[in-house]
Amino acid sequence: MKVIISATLKSFFRREAEAEIGGNTVAEVLKNLTVEYPDAKRGLYDENGKLRGFIRIFADEEDVTDEAKHNESLAGVSRILLLPLVAGGAPTESIISDERRKEIELDDKDIERFNKHLLLREISVKGQKRIRAAKVVVIGAGALGSPVIQYLAAAGVGTIKIVDFDEVTLGNLQSQVLHTSRDVKRPKVASAKDKVRNIDRNIEVIAENVRLDADNAASLIEGFDLVVDCTDNYKSRYLINDACVLSGIPLVFGAIYQYEGEVSVLNYQDGPCLRCLFPAPPAPGLVPTCAEGGTISPLSGIIGSYQANEALKLIIGIGEHLNGRLLRVDTLGLQSSVVKIKKNCDCPVCGSKPTITEVEDFDYEEFCGLKAEEDEIPVEGFTPEELASRIDAGDAMTIIDVREPHERAIKHFPGAIAIPIGQLARRQKELNPELDTVFICKEGKRSILAINTLREAGYKGPMYNLKGGMDAMKDIMFSNEAGWL
Amino acid sequence: MIGRIEVTEEIRRKIERHAAAQYPAECCGVLYGKADPDGNVQIRDAVAAENASAEKRASVHYSIDPLEWYRLECGAQKQDLELIGIYHSHPEHPAILSHEDEDGMLPGLLYLIVSVYKGQCAELHGYRKESPEDKAAECYRKQ
Numbered sequence: 001m002k003v004i005i006s007a008t009l010k011s012f013f014r015r016e017a018e019a020e021i022g023g024n025t026v027a028e029v030l031k032n033l034t035v036e037y038p039d040a041k042r043g044l045y046d047e048n049g050k051l052r053g054f055i056r057i058f059a060d061e062e063d064v065t066d067e068a069k070h071n072e073s074l075a076g077v078s079r080i081l082l083l084p085l086v087a088g089g090a091p092t093e094s095i096i097s098d099e100r101r102k103e104i105e106l107d108d109k110d111i112e113r114f115n116k117h118l119l120l121r122e123i124s125v126k127g128q129k130r131i132r133a134a135k136v137v138v139i140g141a142g143a144l145g146s147p148v149i150q151y152l153a154a155a156g157v158g159t160i161k162i163v164d165f166d167e168v169t170l171g172n173l174q175s176q177v178l179h180t181s182r183d184v185k186r187p188k189v190a191s192a193k194d195k196v197r198n199i200d201r202n203i204e205v206i207a208e209n210v211r212l213d214a215d216n217a218a219s220l221i222e223g224f225d226l227v228v229d230c231t232d233n234y235k236s237r238y239l240i241n242d243a244c245v246l247s248g249i250p251l252v253f254g255a256i257y258q259y260e261g262e263v264s265v266l267n268y269q270d271g272p273c274l275r276c277l278f279p280a281p282p283a284p285g286l287v288p289t290c291a292e293g294g295t296i297s298p299l300s301g302i303i304g305s306y307q308a309n310e311a312l313k314l315i316i317g318i319g320e321h322l323n324g325r326l327l328r329v330d331t332l333g334l335q336s337s338v339v340k341i342k343k344n345c346d347c348p349v350c351g352s353k354p355t356i357t358e359v360e361d362f363d364y365e366e367f368c369g370l371k372a373e374e375d376e377i378p379v380e381g382f383t384p385e386e387l388a389s390r391i392d393a394g395d396a397m398t399i400i401d402v403r404e405p406h407e408r409a410i411k412h413f414p415g416a417i418a419i420p421i422g423q424l425a426r427r428q429k430e431l432n433p434e435l436d437t438v439f440i441c442k443e444g445k446r447s448i449l450a451i452n453t454l455r456e457a458g459y460k461g462p463m464y465n466l467k468g469g470m471d472a473m474k475d476i477m478f479s480n481e482a483g484w485l
Numbered sequence: 486m487i488g489r490i491e492v493t494e495e496i497r498r499k500i501e502r503h504a505a506a507q508y509p510a511e512c513c514g515v516l517y518g519k520a521d522p523d524g525n526v527q528i529r530d531a532v533a534a535e536n537a538s539a540e541k542r543a544s545v546h547y548s549i550d551p552l553e554w555y556r557l558e559c560g561a562q563k564q565d566l567e568l569i570g571i572y573h574s575h576p577e578h579p580a581i582l583s584h585e586d587e588d589g590m591l592p593g594l595l596y597l598i599v600s601v602y603k604g605q606c607a608e609l610h611g612y613r614k615e616s617p618e619d620k621a622a623e624c625y626r627k628q
Binding site for chain 2: 006042043053056058063081083087089126320
């Protein structure tokens with residue numbers, strides 16, 4: 001078979017423009033070609049052995065690049081052509097159409113207010129009109145939501161929907177700069193709405209004081225251009241991701257932990273989604289969410305500001321985006337890096353054969369493969385009230401606190417022995433199998449893991465879990481202590 | 486290995502005329518010329534190609550049909566020249582490589598990008614990568 005090699009690919013074929021290669025199918029010809037020209041392998045295939053995206057194979061006039069055609073007979077074909085597909089595009093495209101942009105008018109006050117944007121050639125009047133036309137949903141009005149909501153409002157985003165079910169607490173004020181001490185006990189969305197109105201009364205703010213779940217996720221984001229995920233837990237992140245993929249809405253993702261943060265743009269221009277990026281979230285309870293793990297105050301400001309910036313770039317249609325890439329920032333070591341993320345064609349929600357076709361509630365424990373197996377003995381537990389009354393009655397028992405030192409420092413459990421999960425198997429001799437042993441953690445999940453770990457290690461004594469963990473215990477008063485735990 | 490890249494005033498004007506004529510769509514074309522083993526590039530001609538991208542996407546995207554590409558290669562050969570590069574325009578966007586540009590870049594070829602704002606051409610930048618594994622590097626810049 002005569003193979004014609006494009007001049008642009010010649011360097012992989014000893015600079016020859018034509019070759020005579022045996023084979024009755026494209027697959028055979030390609031195989032023999034790489035034997036004859038070892039360099040061709042590097043030119044034609046990527047590191048995963050897939051044909052490079054810019055290679056096109058023609059059998060006479062017919063495009064046979066698709067692998068499905070590689071085993072068809074080449075009878076009657078006079079030549080195979082190896083050609084490049086030359087393509088490219090402008091750096092980006094706005095998610096706001098020209099039609100919507102043209103409907104927007106800016107008045108003199110707007111010109112004054114957004115002067116600093118108008119001075120930038122890439123933004124100018126057109127970009128500012130796109131920002132005004134944009135409709136953005138921010139899910140979570142906490143640490144990440146604070147900078148995101150404030151910057152989107154300051155930048156002039158026309159419609160902002162804020163979704164959060166929570167109330168402001170004193171502990172929120174360390175990082176959630178949207179709220180002040182006067183807002184404690186108010187719904188976060190009410191506080192957020194006030195702040196946006198104070199920035200710019202022309203912005204339409206929609207406050208949704210609800211918890212995002214499988215039933216409302218799709219309707220909460222319907223009709224919006226962009227979603228910014230400012231939540232702090234894996235379940236919400238996966239629900240938001242699925243809803244965005246199924247509705248075709250791009251998503252700006254952000255996450256923080258201690259001193260480090262991550263930002264990415266998902267589900268944008270055929271790019272990967274969260275399920276391509278992290279096929280499965282970490283086991284529940286194993287990785288503390290930031291509500292448990294703690295973060296340094298400005299971290300959410302840094303990561304949230306990146307999210308707001310990515311959102312604005314998508315709206316204006318400028319610059320490089322984090323789609324297909326994940327930005328990691330380590331504020332303690334002052335390192336940052338951008339990691340490439342590939343789209344997974346087997347992804348259950350955005351792959352070629354999706355198995356998830358509507359936003360479904362999923363059992364987080366099962367999803368993580370941590371759910372108790374059928375034959376596994378279920379873990380028994382006490383409610384905080386039951387445990388408190390047993391302590392008050394002076395029952396003999398051992399209490400094991402499996403929380404990390406920084407968590408114990410926040411709220412000490414009187415009389416408990418501290419053993420981190422990692423040391424349990426080795427230190428099981430410290431437990432008395434004749435006595436009941438109660439395991440406690442922050443939310444009552446890691447303690448279940450602790451009990452199963454000890455069972456596996458051969459411990460035979462009776463073990464109980466504190467249901468709901470320390471969080472549930474905090475309103476229980478012990479008579480002998482005459483105070484709050 | 487990147488040597489000296491020469492874009493004459495005449496070639497530059499030809500590219501800019503094409504870019505302005507296609508605005509607000511992207512234009513694309515190929516560069517005929519000679520490249521010596523030291524990486525020095527001499528551009529002799531800029532030949533317009535048809536932007537095969539669907540009309541809806543043509544303001545932000547270009548592609549050249551592979552068979553047309555082959556005809557353009559043969560056209561260079563007939564004039565005893567080589568197809569040494571590609572040019573395209575970025576309407577309302579700076580003359581920098583987009584992700585898509587970089588991902589699809591053919592090693593060894595010169596990529597000239599011209600930015601067009603409101604129908605007026607602005608910067609002309611050139612990029613190249615040496616092998617498929619390399620990152621692209623800027624090799625030419627004219628304001």
